[in-house]
Amino acid sequence: MRPEFETEQFKKGLKIRREVLGGAYVDKSVASADDMTAPLQKLVTEWCWGEVWGRDTLDRRTRSFLNLAMLTALNRPHEIRLHVRGALNNGLTREEIREVILQAAIYCGVPAALDAMKVTLEVFKEFDAEAAEKK
Incomplete structure (x- = not known):
């Protein structure tokens, strides 16, 4: 190092x-x-x-909620990819992640939310494939 x-x-x-x-x-x-x-x-x-x-002061789940919302607002797909994985690791459900994106769509814009959803679905597929490999 x-x-x-x-x-x-x-x-x-x-x-x-x-x-x-x-x-x-x-x-x-x-x-x-x-x-x-x-x-x-x-x-x-x-x-x-x-x-x-x-x-x-804030637990990791809450920080993940915030990060996903802010990264969606900023339309940062690379960071969204990382933080969707982090959110899953921090215990957020797929439904909770979906709700963050829906909330962001209203307050931050539909184009940003569409990009976030696209990346999120890609991460879910990767996550599922990795879990299947571990079995």
């Missing part, structure tokens, strides 16, 4: 990030960090995951 990733805050954030998004994805992101991308990996892992996701 890169020396700049050896802080306690990074380690705390890395643990939470792995638990929410899955170890394979996170480990690949961190391992592929180079001189250009390492500072952003450090920032995201320490502050997003270690500081904000590490707070106790």
Whole structure:
């Protein structure tokens, strides 16, 4: 691991990030960090995951609800893909995820919600395929 990733805050954030998004994805992101991308990996892992996701006031389910709504509003399909998987890992049901997208459609716009739903269905298929492989 890169020396700049050896802080306690990074380690705390890395643990939470792995638990929410899955170890394979996170480990690949961190391992592929180079001189250009390492500072952003450090920032995201320490502050997003270690500081904000590490707070106790909101549980991870609530944070997942919020992230899905905000990412839908921003129409960020790549991040929606990650956070749908995270939401499932945090215990949200598919029906709850659908409701977030429906709510966002009204307040954020139908085009953004349509994109979010498309990505969500792709993640559900991937998630199901991975679960079938484990059996």
